[in-house]
Amino acid sequence: MTEAGMMWRVLAFLSVALPALAGFSKPVQNVQLAHGQNSVTLIFEADRPIRKAKAHCDCTRTRIESNRLLATVDTSKFDGKVAKTIDATTDDGRTTRLTMNFTVPAALVLSARTLQWKVGSAVKAQTLRMTIPKGSPIGTVTEAALSGEAFDYSPRLGKRPGEFSVIVTPKSTAQRVLNRLIVETDSKDPRFARYIIYLRVK
16 A cells, blocks of 8 residues: 555544544633623634533523624622633533633722731831722722721821822730721722721731
8 A cells, every 4th residue: 555545544534533623712711891890791602513501600691603602791799800611512512611711900909908917026017008090980098997906007198199008007916916907988889898908917
């Protein structure tokens, strides 16, 4: 048998033994949401008809249109970075995990979510800085209150509009302690109405 004949046989065997591979052009999609955006619809396209889809979150509704999968996601409760997935099965029986990565822009930029001191370290003040970015659903910070009695704190306005700071000092670092600083804003959206910063001697 000639080399060309052998190659033809190999290709013929592979075409029978290996099923056609189904694929989605973009199985992972990254979405930057706007402030207050409550829903978004994404389209996933496969190279063959889609038979069924299973979303792993009640926030996601799916609709199949031949080789297209439309996913409408309720984003009203999303904050920060959120990932949601769907298992989509094409007509050849193959299942592909589709991933949607959402990013909600920060309504209040915090310099830290935890202020921490070591047990036995010097009693020194730390400053929590807060900035309200343009387009934020927050107009102003209305209150900063301490939950606990192990720290002293002093809220201050920044030099520019939308800038705030809180100077926090532990009363002692002799033992472990955990308090919370609760920052409240004027936002009507519950996602952005309250922020909790942990104060810890560890």
